Amino acid sequence: MPGAEPPDAAALRALARRFADERVVPLAAEIDRTDRIPEELLRALGTAGLLALGLPPEFGGKPASTRGLSAVLEELAAASAAIAVTVAVHLSVCAQPVARFGTPAQQRAWLPALARGERIGAFALTEPGAGSDTAGLETRYRHDNGGFVLRGSKTFISNAASAGLLLVFATRDPGLRSKGIAAFLLPGGTPGLTVSRRFEKLGLRGSETAEIHLDDLRLPAEALLGREGEGLHVALGSLVGGRIGIASCALGVARAAFQEMRAAVRRAGSEWARAALARAYAEYAAARALVAEAADRKDAGEPFETEASVAKLVASRAAVAIASAGVDVAGEAGVTGTAVAGRLLRDARVFPIVEGTSEIQELILGRRLLEPGDGAGPA
Numbered sequence: 001m002p003g004a005e006p007p008d009a010a011a012l013r014a015l016a017r018r019f020a021d022e023r024v025v026p027l028a029a030e031i032d033r034t035d036r037i038p039e040e041l042l043r044a045l046g047t048a049g050l051l052a053l054g055l056p057p058e059f060g061g062k063p064a065s066t067r068g069l070s071a072v073l074e075e076l077a078a079a080s081a082a083i084a085v086t087v088a089v090h091l092s093v094c095a096q097p098v099a100r101f102g103t104p105a106q107q108r109a110w111l112p113a114l115a116r117g118e119r120i121g122a123f124a125l126t127e128p129g130a131g132s133d134t135a136g137l138e139t140r141y142r143h144d145n146g147g148f149v150l151r152g153s154k155t156f157i158s159n160a161a162s163a164g165l166l167l168v169f170a171t172r173d174p175g176l177r178s179k180g181i182a183a184f185l186l187p188g189g190t191p192g193l194t195v196s197r198r199f200e201k202l203g204l205r206g207s208e209t210a211e212i213h214l215d216d217l218r219l220p221a222e223a224l225l226g227r228e229g230e231g232l233h234v235a236l237g238s239l240v241g242g243r244i245g246i247a248s249c250a251l252g253v254a255r256a257a258f259q260e261m262r263a264a265v266r267r268a269g270s271e272w273a274r275a276a277l278a279r280a281y282a283e284y285a286a287a288r289a290l291v292a293e294a295a296d297r298k299d300a301g302e303p304f305e306t307e308a309s310v311a312k313l314v315a316s317r318a319a320v321a322i323a324s325a326g327v328d329v330a331g332e333a334g335v336t337g338t339a340v341a342g343r344l345l346r347d348a349r350v351f352p353i354v355e356g357t358s359e360i361q362e363l364i365l366g367r368r369l370l371e372p373g374d375g376a377g378p379a
């Protein structure tokens with residue numbers, strides 16, 4: 001079971017809460033209404049060091065345990081889920097994979113700009129015909145003049161339109177499935193990269209989600225991250241850690257929804273509203289413990305895949321359940337205009353889909369629970 005928050009995580013939480021109160025809370029409704037994150041807010045995140053968390057200090061990173069990063073994402077998400085997801089994607093599935101899988105030259109080339117927030121990171125795996133079935137992607141690459149040429153489309157890519165670096169996955173032959181995939185570091189603005197549309201979403205408005213095309217796009221040999229044929233290992237290795245990040249974002253929304261509900265029940269709570277509040281608290285507290293457990297195991301160097309899936313599954317469901325109950329308690333005020341309760345519900349509803357849907361987490365867990373020997377779950 002997770003213990004008290006370690007000092008480094010408590011300090012990062014305090015930093016993120018101050019930043020959220022001063023810089024994010026005043027803009028949260030506008031970010032949702034306009035579906036845009038102001039440039040200066042992204043710059044301020046970089047200046048505060050919140051885009052450098054967990055990256056190597058020699059490349060401008062700021063030391064952070066997984067528990068610390070989780071605390072930061074929870075605090076940011078309680079203020080604006082869109083901001084938290086933008087940071088989570090930048091760090092967990094772009095900058096940290098460069099630190100983990102990159103050569104020293106790739107780390108030198110990319111990490112300082114990512115840590116300062118001069119380049120925002122994106123992770124481009126999903127395709128119009130390949131979502132949960134990650135090995136089924138069809139974006140192709142071929143060798144050309146010592147480098148690579150990429151062709152295909154990616155969809156529902158967070159941060160894509162303004163990304164300074166995209167971690168992109170392509171296959172040399174779709175028939176090879178997982179064995180054909182390679183990961184590439186694609187600088188934003190490379191000729192042949194176009195953003196074809198930006199999606200209008202139910203929730204997480206402000207966190208940009210776009211479709212991109214790679215039209216015979218040329219990359220040098222040094223753009224390859226890891227080895228050819230090992231791209232899915234890079235993708236799934238990044239997503240497992242990313243799940244704790246998304247669970248932390250969902251936890252922040254669950255907490256904000258609980259706090260909003262508590263204020264409404266204090267103002268005019270009936271017996272059933274108090275019972276709903278009690279259920280909401282129990283769901284939030286359970287999710288909080290599971291997210292902390294997954295983060296602590298990762299920090300201790302222990303296997304954490306099972307715990308990450310459980311945390312993502314439970315925290316995203318808790319966010320939806322609490323935010324939904326919050327709208328019930330708020331009544332008509334919860335569904336009008338830009339009501340906070342309504343926004344939290346719309347934001348919460350996206351978490352069961354991103355970084356592996358709830359059904360995919362259940363598939364992963366079902367497999368792990370039935371592994372022979374010391375499989376996951378109680379002996």
Ligand SMILES: Cc1cc2nc3c(=O)[nH]c(=O)nc-3n(C[C@H](O)[C@H](O)[C@H](O)COP(=O)(O)OP(=O)(O)OC[C@H]3O[C@@H](n4cnc5c(N)ncnc54)[C@H](O)[C@@H]3O)c2cc1C
Pocket residue numbers: 089122123124125126130131132133155156157158159201204209350353354355356357358359360363
């Ligand atoms: C806001 C948002 C941001 C995103 N950001 C990114 C990003 O930055 N990078 C990126 O690469 N992708 C991103 N995605 C894509 C996301 O990861 C996919 O939407 C997700 O993996 C599901 O893929 P799909 O939408 O194609 O659904 P599908 O895979 O087509 O699944 C549809 C439904 O069927 C279920 N299902 C599928 N297969 C099975 C199975 N074998 N058993 C049981 N049920 C199954 C799924 O759970 C889901 O409910 C984002 C999505 C959203 C909504």
